[in-house]
Amino acid sequence: MKTKLRNTRAFAMILAAALFLAACGGNAADQTESTNAENGKISLKVYAQHFDDDTAGPFDYAVEQLKTAMPNVEIELDEAVQDGYQKLKTYAATGNLPDIYFTDWATLQTFAKSQNVVVLDDYEATEAFKSNMNPGLETRLVAPDGHVYAFPDTGIEFQLIYYNKEIFEKVGIETPIKTVNQMVDAAKKLKEAGYVPMSIFAKEKWITTALYNGFVVREQPQGLGALGEDGLTALPEPYVTAAEQVKALQQAGLFDANATNTNYDQASSMFYQEKAAMFVNGQWEIYSSQEKLGDKVDWMYWPAKDEATYEASKFYINGAGSPQGYAVSPSSKNVDTAVEVAAFLAEKAAEYRYTQLGSPIVASKTDKPIASDVPAMMQRLATEVLPNADAYSVALNKTEIQNAVNDSTQSMLIDGFTVDNFVENLNRALKKANE
Numbered sequence: 001m002k003t004k005l006r007n008t009r010a011f012a013m014i015l016a017a018a019l020f021l022a023a024c025g026g027n028a029a030d031q032t033e034s035t036n037a038e039n040g041k042i043s044l045k046v047y048a049q050h051f052d053d054d055t056a057g058p059f060d061y062a063v064e065q066l067k068t069a070m071p072n073v074e075i076e077l078d079e080a081v082q083d084g085y086q087k088l089k090t091y092a093a094t095g096n097l098p099d100i101y102f103t104d105w106a107t108l109q110t111f112a113k114s115q116n117v118v119v120l121d122d123y124e125a126t127e128a129f130k131s132n133m134n135p136g137l138e139t140r141l142v143a144p145d146g147h148v149y150a151f152p153d154t155g156i157e158f159q160l161i162y163y164n165k166e167i168f169e170k171v172g173i174e175t176p177i178k179t180v181n182q183m184v185d186a187a188k189k190l191k192e193a194g195y196v197p198m199s200i201f202a203k204e205k206w207i208t209t210a211l212y213n214g215f216v217v218r219e220q221p222q223g224l225g226a227l228g229e230d231g232l233t234a235l236p237e238p239y240v241t242a243a244e245q246v247k248a249l250q251q252a253g254l255f256d257a258n259a260t261n262t263n264y265d266q267a268s269s270m271f272y273q274e275k276a277a278m279f280v281n282g283q284w285e286i287y288s289s290q291e292k293l294g295d296k297v298d299w300m301y302w303p304a305k306d307e308a309t310y311e312a313s314k315f316y317i318n319g320a321g322s323p324q325g326y327a328v329s330p331s332s333k334n335v336d337t338a339v340e341v342a343a344f345l346a347e348k349a350a351e352y353r354y355t356q357l358g359s360p361i362v363a364s365k366t367d368k369p370i371a372s373d374v375p376a377m378m379q380r381l382a383t384e385v386l387p388n389a390d391a392y393s394v395a396l397n398k399t400e401i402q403n404a405v406n407d408s409t410q411s412m413l414i415d416g417f418t419v420d421n422f423v424e425n426l427n428r429a430l431k432k433a434n435e
Helices: 017-026 028-036 056-069 086-093 105-113 124-131 165-171 180-192 205-216 223-228 237-251 264-272 283-296 307-313 335-355 376-388 399-411 419-434
Strands: 042-048 073-079 100-103 159-164 196-199 276-282 297-300 316-320 325-328 391-393
Touching (some): 042 335, 056 073, 056 335, 073 335, 086 100, 100 105, 105 399, 124 335, 159 205, 159 283, 165 180, 165 283, 180 196, 180 237, 196 264, 205 237, 205 276, 205 316, 205 399, 223 316, 223 391, 223 399, 223 419, 237 419, 264 276, 283 297, 283 376, 297 376, 325 335, 399 419
Parallel strands (some): 042 073, 042 100, 196 276, 316 391
Antiparallel strands (some): 100 325, 159 276, 159 297
16 A cells, blocks of 8 residues: 655644653652662663764754753763664674664564564553654554554655756756666766766665665555565566666666775765765755755656656655664663653654754654754755655565565676576565565
């Protein structure tokens, strides 16, 4: 089933933080935790992203707000590494998970099976958080199995292709690029002119999966989520077509030859130093790109096999409303407090994103006004895309298939790995998971 867009711009209700505070004061387990804590303080280690305005700002704001709301709680930040949550998985494997950690749905699925995440269903903080969410975002909180594992701060995020308008004009590339063939031609022109056509941090497999899904949704609006259908044992044509398109772009030189060994810092620097003409990442990159490139940067819709398909599928969005956010470790010595703090951090981070960054893509409602200028590219999303979105892609909920997609999409950026190899890998995973 398609995940239909709901209006995310109506933020009229007050944050439910007071309920969290009341719960904190009245819970016997919390009182025991506080009594046992040294000097009446509870120290919680939090594993979270903290490397740019879109990550550090919301987190720091939430922690400052927490000092007033829960003065007995101290936060120790463990800065997350951009490694596809491999470090976090190592923590879990060695029994060293922090009290609270931010992660994605693929990791949460694994941790649920290994009992490395607290099931949040029956907590008062969860009920309060759910009641204060923006409409249409239930899938960000409640997993397909009906359980809650993490508190999200953002709404349904999606991936974009950013491009340097000045470089495009200099090389003589017309925009918008609507078809894959036009993108192939652009890649060749840019490469001949000495630019890396598109920088991508393909050392992280999720971004190559997101790249591939951008082409899938032009043919199948449900995206990768439809691959989890029971009985589906052979890769359907839209997914084969998307693989052929990615391979055609790779062979045209769209990506740097070292793309699969390139991390985010390297790929983004290539784009911001104007050595690369395009960059692929989520809508959260708007803030950094506009800060560093100003009016030179904009984003484009994903191209399709032909212009008719492009126009028809333009508002099929390359992003799924899967669960993610701040989760709690069962090994925490202060689980009840950690649950309330996780919910609080998520709501306050959302508050910052809306009021300070001007982002309408947040999980929780707030009655506070936008206190900063909205970047032009974000304003374009809010007025052009969100009101007109026809469908969001659906999350893929089978880890065997997800792992095969991640590995194979990354390999597609390497010479010698063919579309046939891709199809063989996926068919093997589909047969194992869906039969």
